[in-house]
Amino acid sequence: MEERDLITGMTEDMSIRELTDYAEKVSMALIQKFKSLSLTVALAESCTAGLVSSLLTGVPGASAVLWGSFVCYTKEAKVSMLGIDSRDLDAHGLVSGETARAMASGAVQKSGAGFAAAVTGLAGPDGDGSGIPVGTVWAAAMFNGQPATAREFHFTGFRNSIRLQAAIAVLELINSVLDLNGVLPLDSKTNVPLLTKK
Numbered sequence: 001m002e003e004r005d006l007i008t009g010m011t012e013d014m015s016i017r018e019l020t021d022y023a024e025k026v027s028m029a030l031i032q033k034f035k036s037l038s039l040t041v042a043l044a045e046s047c048t049a050g051l052v053s054s055l056l057t058g059v060p061g062a063s064a065v066l067w068g069s070f071v072c073y074t075k076e077a078k079v080s081m082l083g084i085d086s087r088d089l090d091a092h093g094l095v096s097g098e099t100a101r102a103m104a105s106g107a108v109q110k111s112g113a114g115f116a117a118a119v120t121g122l123a124g125p126d127g128d129g130s131g132i133p134v135g136t137v138w139a140a141a142m143f144n145g146q147p148a149t150a151r152e153f154h155f156t157g158f159r160n161s162i163r164l165q166a167a168i169a170v171l172e173l174i175n176s177v178l179d180l181n182g183v184l185p186l187d188s189k190t191n192v193p194l195l196t197k198k
Contacts, residue, residue, distance in 0.1 A: 082106025100140035
């Protein structure tokens with residue numbers, strides 16, 4: 001399943017601080033949800049280079065559910081660390097839904113986790129010669145062996161802003177694949193997003 005230009009909880013005028021605060025709240029809610037499901041998650045990150053993992057491990061107790069993260073920044077790393085066929089990468093490109101899905105699948109196979117998420121994209125400031133615009137990001141998530149869901153995003157801003165927006169998109173895709181509300185209402189006492197069934 002592929003969806004393009006997913007509407008997220010982010011807005012274009014959010015500052016890095018606001019994006020970070022939002023990411024931390026979503027991370028906390030997701031760690032709580034993974035704990036409630038007794039579900040382990042593995043990550044495969046390219047353009048975010050471990051940022052998604054960093055956000056999740058910022059939550060106390062994340063070690064109970066986070067298996068770890070493969071930082072696969074290059075084509076060679078994707079092949080050697082995740083077992084992706086280099087011919088598939090050549091055929092589809094490093095920034096594509098097919099590659100994001102293959103990364104998520106590889107993370108599941110290598111870790112044995114019940115859930116995996118992956119991200120690949122162009123954070124800039126320069127492109128990679130493929131003609132894909134800077135700010136293009138593909139994320140994928142795979143739950144309990146089901147086919148991976150991949151989504152395409154288009155972000156603007158400086159490199160670090162794009163990387164942070166991409167990390168948040170991965171967190172929101174995880175939320176979506178777990179079949180939870182896309183908008184996270186806040187608990188009135190703790191000010192932490194509540195992840196409730198639709």
